[in-house]
Amino acid sequence: MSAPLLSVENVSAFYGSIQALKGVSIEVADKEIVTLIGANGAGKSTLMMTIFGQPRAREGRIVYEGRDITQLPTHEIARLRIAQSPEGRRIFPRMTVRENLQMGAEIDGGQHFEADLAKVCELFPILAKRIDQRGGTLSGGEQQMLAIGRALMSRPRLLLLDEPSLGLAPLVVRQIFEVIAELNRQGMTVFLVEQNAFHALKLAHRGYVMVSGSVTMSGTGRELLARPEVRAAYLEGGR
């Protein structure tokens, strides 16, 4: 295997004195979908934010495209064409859909705005209908689509998604996962954080399982789906 696009090497991160990540190592290769599953509070979102330098990794390093980005300021990491749709979507509620998407395009100065807007609207036709509506008035699913669309506006090479299925109806979840698969077919690398383990593992090429700040298992999506521990903990309603 060639050098991975993103590698997280032995990273530990803290909130004050509380250790949220305990020496986590993860690799994401180019054009791959990698998922990270785990229970609530396992540290999945923390890992995603640590890649963006918030909180910063106290130990270990994060390498992207062969470059150590561990100490880079958050906004500069975003300029390396890593985009994220954060947990809870975090769209700008008082700004219109179009303005939200414009914020995503800010990184490359908005030169490709119209073309990228058309692309996003093709992926999520509902956004075209809501284009002049306030972000805060969209439904949960639409907001999630907007958050993903906003991330796509920066033409990322690596897309980080934190629980895009959170609180959404199954039909909407399926639609969003189809878009993720489509993006990947077009060459996008995706790192997907999910609690919805079944869908995520079916979609992903590879997966990691996180428990209390440590990665406990890894393998292809299919392998993990077949593991009895995974089934017991994440698929059959158990803990």
Add this chain to the structure above:
Amino acid sequence: MSAPASTLTIPGAVRDALKVGLITLGLSIPILAVRTDQNLSNQIVLLPRWGLVASAVGIAIAVRLAYLLLAAVRQARGGALIGSLGVRLPAQAGTMFARAAVVFLFLYPVIALSLAGTGGAVKWIDNFGIQILIFIMLGWGLNIVVGLAGLLDLGYVAFYAVGAYTTALLGKTFGLSFWLCLPLAGILAAFWGIILGFPVLRLRGDYLAIVTLAFGEIIRLVLINWVPVTNGYAGITGIPRPSFFGVPFNASDQGFSAVFGLPFSPLYRTVFLFYLILLLALLTNWVTLRLRRLPVGRAWEALREDEIACRALGINTTSTKLTAFAIGAGFGGFAGSFFAARQGFISPESFTFMESAVILAIVVLGGMGSQVGVAIAAVLMIGGTEILRELDWMKEIFGSGFDPTQYRMLLFGLAMVLIMVWRPRGLVSTREPSIFLSERRAVSGAHVREGHG
């Protein structure tokens, strides 16, 4: 007061109002009915004030009746009367209103002159026109920081003070003209904005408010105590007044009147100052509207909504905040410079926390980010308090010792409470998108929760 009963009859309403009147009477007797005074031999004498009590009771009854009537009308309409009272401007109406207002402002001195004559016009142009425009400009300046970038700044008056003292000191010490001092004051205030911005970069909301409040007080205390430079409480007098492109406004042979062959009158300077502050305010507005369409303006608004999301989108929140502080402060500095040149005299008393509070109230009441709303709020708040000086007829009702201006703060507070009850998002709560697909459409804020929707 409790909400009125569901079925309202006229006798019922009258009975209700009379009850309120009775309560008012009961409250008035110990509070209002007698005034203690001293006579020549230092004895306390009691002066009855039954007229005042009667007025208070009358007002209470009238207000209660009006309230019941309003409630009845609202019920008849099946709901939100109060909502329909508010300003819900469609986008076009907003622009048209703004254009009409600007035209009116340009004609205002002429209108004042023709209606009030040369003698009376100075008061209307100066006390109302210039005073309100200063606060509109300050409101628009603070709007960049609070309304757009969402950084709660309770010490904005500090930048106003920096601008004023810059103009005063440069003008007096180095003899620089107002036209040189004006840009320098803006630049220096912007510089102080950045100095304040650095330590508060990581703060938000209440914490930011406290630090900016302290900053405003520090500036004021420095002005008071650095006597060799600022002359302390006594203030600075004899600040050079602005000239008409080099022609001073005085009675000399080189003065404005003499040069233009007009009889001397203080009116020319007042009218000139009016147009000057009008242009400065319009400049503030123009720059703000421009910036809103640029990436930095969008970044301010996004920052107000969600700082973490901003950073994740590659926005440098540090420089975004600092530009908001600097530009907002710069306009405060311009306004301060104008203030110093208009008054010819400044002292720390003009830059108390009260001024900051009034400017912030204008921004909040105006609707946090709406330019038109801020202007309307400034007219209501500042115009309202100036109107109080004109209410001498109230002495007829409340007795000769009654001074309406003393009730300024009380009415101020009352107005704030009422507006916040009726229009919790400010007078103009619609936010104009900075970009449109096809047609302009106002996007109402009424149904959107603040924060994460």
